[in-house]
Amino acid sequence: MKKTPLYDEHLRLGGKVVEFAGWALPVQYTSITKEHLAVREAAGLFDVSHMGEFFVRGKEALEFLRWVALNDAARLKVGRAQYSMLPNDKGGVVDDIYVYRLSEGEYLMVVNAANVSKDWKHLGKLAQGFDVDLVNASDDWALLALQGPRAAETLQVFIDVELSSKRKNSTFTAEFAGLPVRLARTGYTGEDGFEIFCAPEDSSRIWRSLIDAGVTPAGLGARDTLRLEAGFPLYGHELRDDTNPKCTHLSWVIKNKPYYGREAIDAGSCRQRLVGLLLERGIPREGYTVFAEDKEIGMVSSGTQSPVLKRGIALAWLDSPHAEPGEEVMVEIRSRLYPAKVVKTPFVELAKK
Amino acid sequence: MNIPEDRRYSKTHEWVKLEGDVATVGISDFAQESLGDVVYVELPESGRQVAAGEAVAVIESVKTASDVYAPLAGEVVEVNESLADEPELVNGDPYGGGWLFRLRVSRPAEFESLLDASAYAKVIEEEE
Numbered sequence A: 001m002k003k004t005p006l007y008d009e010h011l012r013l014g015g016k017v018v019e020f021a022g023w024a025l026p027v028q029y030t031s032i033t034k035e036h037l038a039v040r041e042a043a044g045l046f047d048v049s050h051m052g053e054f055f056v057r058g059k060e061a062l063e064f065l066r067w068v069a070l071n072d073a074a075r076l077k078v079g080r081a082q083y084s085m086l087p088n089d090k091g092g093v094v095d096d097i098y099v100y101r102l103s104e105g106e107y108l109m110v111v112n113a114a115n116v117s118k119d120w121k122h123l124g125k126l127a128q129g130f131d132v133d134l135v136n137a138s139d140d141w142a143l144l145a146l147q148g149p150r151a152a153e154t155l156q157v158f159i160d161v162e163l164s165s166k167r168k169n170s171t172f173t174a175e176f177a178g179l180p181v182r183l184a185r186t187g188y189t190g191e192d193g194f195e196i197f198c199a200p201e202d203s204s205r206i207w208r209s210l211i212d213a214g215v216t217p218a219g220l221g222a223r224d225t226l227r228l229e230a231g232f233p234l235y236g237h238e239l240r241d242d243t244n245p246k247c248t249h250l251s252w253v254i255k256n257k258p259y260y261g262r263e264a265i266d267a268g269s270c271r272q273r274l275v276g277l278l279l280e281r282g283i284p285r286e287g288y289t290v291f292a293e294d295k296e297i298g299m300v301s302s303g304t305q306s307p308v309l310k311r312g313i314a315l316a317w318l319d320s321p322h323a324e325p326g327e328e329v330m331v332e333i334r335s336r337l338y339p340a341k342v343v344k345t346p347f348v349e350l351a352k353k
Numbered sequence B: 001m002n003i004p005e006d007r008r009y010s011k012t013h014e015w016v017k018l019e020g021d022v023a024t025v026g027i028s029d030f031a032q033e034s035l036g037d038v039v040y041v042e043l044p045e046s047g048r049q050v051a052a053g054e055a056v057a058v059i060e061s062v063k064t065a066s067d068v069y070a071p072l073a074g075e076v077v078e079v080n081e082s083l084a085d086e087p088e089l090v091n092g093d094p095y096g097g098g099w100l101f102r103l104r105v106s107r108p109a110e111f112e113s114l115l116d117a118s119a120y121a122k123v124i125e126e127e128e
Helices: A007-012 A032-041 A061-068 A113-127 A149-157 A200-212 A220-229 A264-266 B029-035 B107-115 B116-128
Strands: A014-020 A023-028 A044-047 A052-057 A081-087 A093-103 A106-111 A133-136 A142-147 A173-178 A179-184 A192-196 A271-277 A289-293 A295-303 A312-319 A328-333 A337-342 B012-018 B022-029 B038-042 B055-061 B065-069 B074-079 B103-105
Touching: A007 A014, A007 A023, A007 A200, A023 A032, A023 A220, A023 B038, A032 A044, A032 A220, A044 A173, A044 A200, A044 A220, A052 A113, A061 A106, A061 A113, A061 A312, A081 A113, A081 A264, A081 A312, A093 A113, A106 A113, A106 A220, A113 A133, A142 A149, A142 A200, A173 A200, A179 A200, A192 A200, A220 A295, A220 A312, A271 A328, A289 A312, A295 A328, A312 A337, B012 B107, B022 B029, B055 B116, B103 B107
Parallel strands: none
Antiparallel strands: A014 A023, A044 A142, A052 A106, A052 A133, A081 A093, A093 A106, A142 A192, A173 A179, A179 A192, A271 A312, A271 A337, A289 A295, A289 A328, A295 A312, A328 A337, B012 B022, B022 B103, B038 B055, B055 B065, B074 B103
16 A cells, blocks of 8 residues: 555544555544534645646647546636546546646646546557647645635645635645645635645645644545535546546536547437435435336435435436436335435535635 | 453454343444444344344444344344434444343353453454
8 A cells, every 4th residue: 555645644643544546544533524524614634645646748738638638728827727527538537637727838637546547548648649748746746635614714824825815726836834835726525725735745744734723634534525515526436437427517527629539428328417316314325226116217326424414415327317406216225215305416505715 | 442341242343241131232342433423323123033143233324334233143122212313322332322222132141152352352453
């Protein structure tokens, strides 16, 4: 198992370390529920150093990104970031990613840890024919995510840049108590917050400064329940090599321009759609079957008990006729059927920033 | 890890306390710690006959759903109703208020074949 530069900090804080995508990471420090609520109500800190970072530079960096990704990087001004996806040529998704425009001809792509080598190969192949320079910098960076309504005020104490002027999806360089960092007002929890890119050797100092300032360390468990409450997909669950992104609530990332694999995505039909499910009783889990009357109509791709709502929530792929908000369906939990309602995500009200 | 010596244990991390022919069953401190925050407990119905090793209850944590097995054969005579409102008792007081159900056991002598505290401590050691 690979260790992030913050591994010793996790042990010091009593983190329960598990394997995730080949990395040793804490699933929780004290309690998933407590860590989850700390992020919703105050601020939490995640080690997301396992995520992959690719630099895209060169004369045709923009043309390359417009070709390999669904969202349109041409819309990015310097210092702005966007959610996007890498399509394959079979109407599916190689990965979902974040693209940051760092300077005129320089972009940063943050990818899922589990997909680093797959993405790298895929992009390398597509880069032939483009005047573009790709660098896999995944091991050169530590990445911390400070998330929650108090993230900005907590971070401001250490940062030499006025954070209130930085909107969601901004990215900029700054100094954290004298240490060089790149900040992005992005995250995976649905809350306001910042992601902090820094040198591995500086990461412990930054981590400790924030923990000492009262931020709650939060593990993979809370990261998963938070993203699910926010309705965000997790690659390998909601999104896969064979899921057509136009059949999800994230279809907005697909912009009308030429891109790799467009024919297959255009041609794909949405027999099923990705929806949110809310239950009165019972906790849905990945792989559980969804019924309408006696007919099997789909499957849960991620589910949990929402720590905020204290009710079962899920993302599920359902046959399109049943995928409308308000539809009443049933989730099979241990041979019993529990009523569920198709709902719009996010499941909880999130900060608008 | 807290392993009281006044009761016995199963390899699947249930504890059993026998009084007469009535066995109280719960899950160990190790088990609740591994599960994390318990948010729902599905208990058997009173009157149900269960075999030793049969899955009789389910504990749902935020992370996952886990079966609880009957350590001994018998009839379910009582379940812990307070878990409906306070499932977190399984985390906070696994050996007391977090008990799950009581069995009138068919063969009380089989209690002796369960693990004592020191044998159970070894089981945990191997899993850690």
